[in-house]
Amino acid sequence: MKAGYASRTPASLLGGGNMTQMPMGAVPKKKDEKLKVIGKAKGNPRKLFYEMKRNYSAYLFLLPKLILFTLFVAIPVVWAFVLSFQKYKIFGSEFVGFENYIKVFESDAFRIALKNTLLFTVVTVPFGVISALVLSTLIFELGKLSQSLFRSAFYLPTVTSMVIIAMVWRWMYNYDFGLFNYVLGWFGVGPVNWLGQSNTALWALIIMQCLIPFGVGIIMYLASMGSISQSLYEAARMDGASRFKQWIHITIPLLKPTTLYLVLLSTIGSFQVFTQIIMMTGGGPGSATETLVHLIYKTGFRDFEFGLAGAQSVVLFVIILIFSVIQFRVLRHDE
Amino acid sequence: MKKKPLDRLNKLIIFGLLTVFAVVSLLPLYWVFSTSLQLSSYQSQDMERPVSYVDSNPPKMYPMGIPLYFKHWGEAREAAKAGDTEEEAYHRDMMDHIVSNSFGSFKNLFKKHDVGKWFFNSIYIAVVVTIGILLIDSMAGYVLAKKKFPGRNLIFWIIISTMMIPGQVTLVPLFIMVGNLGLMDTHWALILPDLSMVFGVFLMRQFMYSIPDELLEAARMDGASEWRTFWTVVLPLARPGLAALGIFTFMNVWNSFLWPIIVLNTAELYTLPVGLKTLQDANLASFKLLMSGAAVAAIPMIIVFILFQRYFVKGLTLGGVKE
Numbered sequence: 001m002k003a004g005y006a007s008r009t010p011a012s013l014l015g016g017g018n019m020t021q022m023p024m025g026a027v028p029k030k031k032d033e034k035l036k037v038i039g040k041a042k043g044n045p046r047k048l049f050y051e052m053k054r055n056y057s058a059y060l061f062l063l064p065k066l067i068l069f070t071l072f073v074a075i076p077v078v079w080a081f082v083l084s085f086q087k088y089k090i091f092g093s094e095f096v097g098f099e100n101y102i103k104v105f106e107s108d109a110f111r112i113a114l115k116n117t118l119l120f121t122v123v124t125v126p127f128g129v130i131s132a133l134v135l136s137t138l139i140f141e142l143g144k145l146s147q148s149l150f151r152s153a154f155y156l157p158t159v160t161s162m163v164i165i166a167m168v169w170r171w172m173y174n175y176d177f178g179l180f181n182y183v184l185g186w187f188g189v190g191p192v193n194w195l196g197q198s199n200t201a202l203w204a205l206i207i208m209q210c211l212i213p214f215g216v217g218i219i220m221y222l223a224s225m226g227s228i229s230q231s232l233y234e235a236a237r238m239d240g241a242s243r244f245k246q247w248i249h250i251t252i253p254l255l256k257p258t259t260l261y262l263v264l265l266s267t268i269g270s271f272q273v274f275t276q277i278i279m280m281t282g283g284g285p286g287s288a289t290e291t292l293v294h295l296i297y298k299t300g301f302r303d304f305e306f307g308l309a310g311a312q313s314v315v316l317f318v319i320i321l322i323f324s325v326i327q328f329r330v331l332r333h334d335e
Numbered sequence: 336m337k338k339k340p341l342d343r344l345n346k347l348i349i350f351g352l353l354t355v356f357a358v359v360s361l362l363p364l365y366w367v368f369s370t371s372l373q374l375s376s377y378q379s380q381d382m383e384r385p386v387s388y389v390d391s392n393p394p395k396m397y398p399m400g401i402p403l404y405f406k407h408w409g410e411a412r413e414a415a416k417a418g419d420t421e422e423e424a425y426h427r428d429m430m431d432h433i434v435s436n437s438f439g440s441f442k443n444l445f446k447k448h449d450v451g452k453w454f455f456n457s458i459y460i461a462v463v464v465t466i467g468i469l470l471i472d473s474m475a476g477y478v479l480a481k482k483k484f485p486g487r488n489l490i491f492w493i494i495i496s497t498m499m500i501p502g503q504v505t506l507v508p509l510f511i512m513v514g515n516l517g518l519m520d521t522h523w524a525l526i527l528p529d530l531s532m533v534f535g536v537f538l539m540r541q542f543m544y545s546i547p548d549e550l551l552e553a554a555r556m557d558g559a560s561e562w563r564t565f566w567t568v569v570l571p572l573a574r575p576g577l578a579a580l581g582i583f584t585f586m587n588v589w590n591s592f593l594w595p596i597i598v599l600n601t602a603e604l605y606t607l608p609v610g611l612k613t614l615q616d617a618n619l620a621s622f623k624l625l626m627s628g629a630a631v632a633a634i635p636m637i638i639v640f641i642l643f644q645r646y647f648v649k650g651l652t653l654g655g656v657k658e
Contacts, residue, residue, distance in 0.1 A: 048485055055484035057561040062490065065475040065536060072509065072531035073497050079508035088511075135356060138349050146350065152644060153357040157364060159640045159647075161590040163608040164629040167615060168363040171370075171622060177392040213360040216651055223652040272501055275592050279612065293503050293593075301597050306507045313504045320501055 083310035093307075100311035110312065112287045113295040114319075116202055120291065121270040124209040129262050131210075132217030133255070137247065139218070140225045151219060158215030166279035169208045170195070173280075195281055198288035205276055205289060217262045224258040225251065260331040264324055271320050292316050367633060370626035372398040372437050379429070389623045400437040404430055440627040449602055450628055453610035458635070460522055460606060461588040464529045468584045469577050471530065476539025477569050481551060491540070494533045506597065513598060524598040525606070529588055535580050542576030543569065579650030582643050589636055607632040 052059070084100055086093040104110050139150045157165065172179045173194035184190035194204040228251065236246045252259075274293040277283055283290040283298070296316065300309030370389060377399070378385035388399040411426035444450040478484075479491050509528060518524040546569060554564040570577070592608045599605055605613065611628050640647060 051485050055482060058478040058482040058484045058487075061474040061478040061482075061561075061565070064471045065494075065531075066490070068471070068527065068531040069494060069497075069533065072512070072528045073505070073533065074493070076505035076508035076512060077497055077500060079511075080504050083508060135353070138353055141349055142346065142353075146353075148644075150353050150357060151648070152640075154360055155647065156637065156640060157360055159586055159636045160364060160633050161592070161608050161636070163590070163592055163611055164367060164633050165363055167611065167625060167629050168366050170615075171366070172363070174390075177390045177394060179394055182393050211359060212363075213356075219648055219651050223648070268501065272503060278596075279615065296503055296506065297593070297597075300507050300510070306511070309507050313506065317501060317504045321499075324499075 080310055080313060083307055084314045086307050086310075088306035088310075096307070100307045101315070103308055104311050104315055109287060109290065109295060110292075110315075113290045113292050116287075116289060117271055117273065117291045119202065120206055120209070120273055121267060123206050125263060125266045125270055127210045128214040128266050129217060129259060132214040132221055132262065133252075133259070135213070136218045136221035136225065137251070140222060147222070151222060154213040154218045155215035157212055162275040163279060165212065166276045169276075170280050173204055196285060198285050201281055201285060201288045205273075205280065208276065209270075209273075214262075214266065216265070220258050220262060221255060224255050228254050256331065260328065263327055263331065267323055267327065268320055271316065271323070292319075364633065367626050367629045369395075369397055370623055371440060371630040372400065373623055373626075374398065374400040374403065374433060374436055375440075375621065375623050376436055377403065377433070380425075389621065398437060400433045404433045407433070440621070440624045441631070443624060444627050444631065448614065448628075449605065449610065450607075450631060452603055453605050453607045454631060456522065456604060457589060457606045457608075457632075460525055460529075461585050464526055464588045465581050465584045467526070467530045468532065468535050469581050472535030472580065473539045473543075473570060473573060473577060474565065475536045476541075477543050477565055477573075479536065479540045480543035481546070481548070481569075494536055498533055498537065502593075506594070509594075510597060519598060520600045520604065522604060525588075525591075525595055528594065529584075529591070532584075532587075535584065538580050539573065539576060542573055546572050575646070575649065578643065578646040582639065582646050583650050585639060586636060 083093075085095055085097060087096045087099075135150075135154065139147055142150070175181065175191055175193050175196065178194070180194060181191035184192065192200060195201050232250050232254075233246055236250060241249070272293050273291050274297065277289055277291050277294040278297070281289040283294050292312070293316070296309050296312045299305050299312060373389045373395065375387045375389045376385045377388065388395045407426040407429045411423050411430070414420075414422035414426060479487060513519055513524045513528070518527070550568055550572070551564060554568045559567070590608065591606075592612075595606050595609045596612060599609055602610075602613070607628075611625070611632060614625055614628055
């Protein structure tokens with residue numbers, strides 16, 4: 001997966017694609033029937049009660065999830081918004097209107113974190129998606145066995161905790177005995193204090209992110225390529241189109257839904273970049289590598305400014321939402 | 336359908352290119368294992384003081400214990416042939432030293448630090464959450480897909496709409512909530528919120544659609560109770576979906592980091608990622624020890640991945656690509 005903590009949750013791994021590609025409501029063919037039942041039930045309280053009673057077992061099946069969901073998802077989500085308008089106190093928080101939001105937008109820390117996060121996203125997301133596309137195109141040319149071999153090789157780093165990857169990369173960037181400075185030494189350059197100076201630290205993290213393969217992307221591109229009908233390529237060959245032209249005019253357009261999904265997915269993940277930051281730089285030096293989620297973490301759980309952290313998270317949510325909508329619009333445009 | 340065969344040279348070039356990229360992408364992981372076994376103290380007869388290969392410059396790309404072990408082994412054999420018992424004993428000692436030094440950090444890790452406990456905690460939490468999620472989410476997914484009852488769509492849409500909200504949004508309220516429930520600094524603080532993840536409901540619901548209604552009908556005709564139908568008919572049919580969900584849940588919980596570092600304060604309760612962070616922060620641990628800890632944390636996921644690889648692929652494509 002690309003960056004961050006939440007990006008590794010299956011929800012964001014898989015969910016987004018369905019958001020964009022699959023109808024999530026009822027199964028279309030059964031729609032009428034169901035509307036009828038519920039329509040009737042709605043009109044008549046007794047009927048509704050009867051329907052509920054008749055289906056009591058369904059509610060029992062749902063009960064465990066509903067209780068957990070209410071306690072640990074629904075209430076916290078609503079609470080997050082309420083909290084962002086409050087000054088939190090253990091007994092009797094008071095409403096302070098938009099004060100927290102004003103603080104968020106007036107603070108340099110937030111602006112820097114936003115700028116860093118944006119830069120990180122703008123570089124790593126296109127790089128990750130494009131490299132996944134190129135790699136999977138190459139892999140797809142090979143036989144079955146080598147395909148699964150390379151697929152595993154590129155996916156393996158994705159199943160390893162980012163905590164571990166960050167620990168190794170900290171060594172790779174080590175000033176005295178790191179691999180990077182050693183390799184630079186061959187060319188007579190350096191040594192560079194990669195993580196220790198503010199003009200290289202963020203770029204060091206960006207380079208690292210770019211060199212971690214986007215395993216999910218590769219697997220999904222390969223799956224999508226496998227479902228493209230070969231007759232399209234045959235027709236193109238008849239017309240004398242080169243392989244490259246086939247790639248540009250057939251493969252890439254047909255992979256567009258996958259690309260859209262992967263861009264959304266890795267953007268969301270990238271906005272949540274956190275683990276590398278806390279493991280490798282702690283947001284420093286200064287605030288050179290401060291990111292939004294790390295800032296939220298610091299505000300909430302080091303300074304215990306719950307209201308402010310709440311406002312920061314709501315702003316993060318809105319930013320992600322805006323980005324998702326824009327990307328959705330742009331990439332969907334000419335279909 | 337056949338692809339137009341590329342000529343051999345092209346294929347070879349592609350293979351070579353991909354190998355290079357694959358090596359680059361696997362290098363960090365390789366480094367974890369290589370360094371965890373690196374020789375951290377070695378002194379042969381002609382050296383003035385012991386050297387450590389862990390943080391040497393240039394970096395050693397493989398555990399130095401391997402060539403040095405064979406060097407001493409060869410010399411010990413030659414000494415034995417020449418009848419020089421003292422020399423032979425020296426080389427045998429060096430061989431023992433190399434082995435115990437190379438693997439020493441793993442022993443240290445479990446003896447001096449809480450890694451054994453962290454490992455157990457991680458396994459325990461991941462297993463409990465995975466089993467719980469599989470049961471709870473397949474129950475919910477089943478009725479949402481196959482039953483008609485008032486409020487079904489409303490419930491489904493409320494659950495699904497929260498999938499788009501990034502986890503960080505609820506960090507603070509969840510923290511207060513967990514505190515109010517008196518669960519702070521307990522494993523329940525990890526398990527309960529993890530069990531509430533909604534993704535599985537969505538996945539299982541998608542999956543349950545493909546189960547033919549006739550089978551459920553037949554079970555009902557046979558007089559099976561709802562629970563029995565679910566347990567003996569639905570669950571076995573949903574096995575591939577359960578496998579995919581189980582694997583992703585396990586991976587997700589095993590690697591989870593942000594929430595555990597917020598709610599856990601007691602070293603004994605740490606999970607592996609949290610423990611690794613404190614090891615790194617304490618700065619007491621040598622790099623070899625850190626990498627040994629990382630290896631301990633990485634191995635289970637690598638094994639799971641190798642064993643269940645096809646479910647990983649299935650799980651990813653199931654959710655994302657329209658068939």
